[in-house]
């Protein structure tokens with residue numbers, strides 16, 4: 038079970054983008070978190086994946102309360118999560134060949150090198166694995182980032198707008214990789230996005246940010262409905 | 266009536282180090298009329314952005330273009346020299362609605378200052394910023410804001426206002442809805458449609474099928490550098506649906522349809538297979554597909570169903 042209790046978080050303590058939000062995911066459950074961009078849902082996702090320390094509140098991962106964040110999180114907790122972000126180019130080291138990019142987490146933990154299966158699962162050929170990020174398309178790079186997220190066999194996946202930049206077919210392909218993995222491993226999923234049709238089709242249930250966090254929310258959203 | 270934009274046999278090749286050649290755009294032909302929106306759809310790397318660059322005269326130095334792209338029956342955009350393009354075409358005859366507008370705006374200048382300079386440059390007039398902003402529904406009380414103070418939707422409107430200043434008859438929108446929320450996608454699409462209804466011709470390059478469905482009169486599907494289908498939008502998204510197997514696969518991949526991906530990935534543009542570039546992924550492929558299927562003006566496939574009259 039993944040429990041977020043009373044989370045307040047942001048980048049400026051005086052103006053948190055997430056205020057007192059709670060959300061619980063059952064083991065193996067997939068939850069879509071739906072909201073407009075800039076509303077704070079990505080920050081909550083980063084807190085859930087132990088990548089961002091909240092100002093208040095607790096995160097409980099499979100019964101154990103999180104006490105450290107980012108590299109300070111205990112290894113067993115950190116590696117319980119696989120995370121994929123919206124923009125693969127911002128989260129991929131441009132110097133690494135895709136093969137090494139996928140193997141990055143394996144190297145850090147000294148786990149046996151087994152990227153062949155991962156590469157096959159996300160549909161990357163040997164030719165593509167030998168290339169660097171600037172030599173592949175966004176969709177191909179995102180496939181590599183997803184394989185990297187799965188490398189340590191996480192129990193939880195956090196996908197933050199994973200397909201927002203991608204075409205329909207690549208979107209369906211990446212979602213089916215995630216779902217195959219979850220079926221085989223019983224992993225849970227928090228999928229953050231702004232497309233109700235996609236999240237509704239993908240996830241067991243969809244939570245709207247406005248219902249979850251009536252007190253949080255976008256600043257500067259007051260222009261909606263202006264003009265014609 | 267002469268079409269506003271008449272593209273015939275447009276081909277773009279990139280010469281790469283080591284003698285490699287990238288076939289970015291191959292033998293593309295289409296027409297665009299005033300008051301019409303054509304959506305050019307396809308996945309990233311299919312050549313659609315290169316096509317846009319060719320139409321704006323913004324191809325890099327290692328590109329070789331052939332074929333024609335006649336604007337208003339006269340000027341060939343692929344052959345015009347940079348001075349002509351900069352002085353008389355970009356902004357004046359072709360307006361660009363850019364991808365990621367906030368990156369397109371200069372961060373240290375307000376929206377008013379952007380509009381003022383563009384107005385002076387394109388019309389020689391002073392003032393008129395409010396009116397120019399209003400054309401794209403940009404609120405006058407936000408004119409003195411800087412780009413980072415704008416929401417994604419307002420940045421998009423600011424960029425659209427700039428694209429409209431020169432009253433260019435042809436608008437070219439490059440992925441105008443990427444990264445926007447569904448609601449904002451719809452609003453942006455509707456606003457672009459308003460400019461089409463006011464008489465502009467709009468070429469919208471996008472991978473967002475929902476946006477294309479909302480706004481386009483016709484749809485051109487690009488795969489591996491070629492247009493493989495050109496169809497009426499209502500028939501394409503509705504009944505009888507697309508005729509090309511790739512286009513059918515793309516629509517079927519949508520979460521509101523069967524959510525099934527097309528197997529495999531597109532070929533690399535520097536290593537295109539002989540024959541139909543879609544053959545390796547195509548459920549209908551036969552031996553005949555070893556030859557490149559000709560584009561007959563509506564579809565390029567050896568086994569496309571007949572166009573029904575439904």
Ligand code: SF4
Pocket residue numbers: 509510511541542543544545547548549550551553554558565566567568569
């Ligand atoms: S030409 Fe053949 S391989 Fe190409 S799309 Fe048509 S049926 Fe498929």
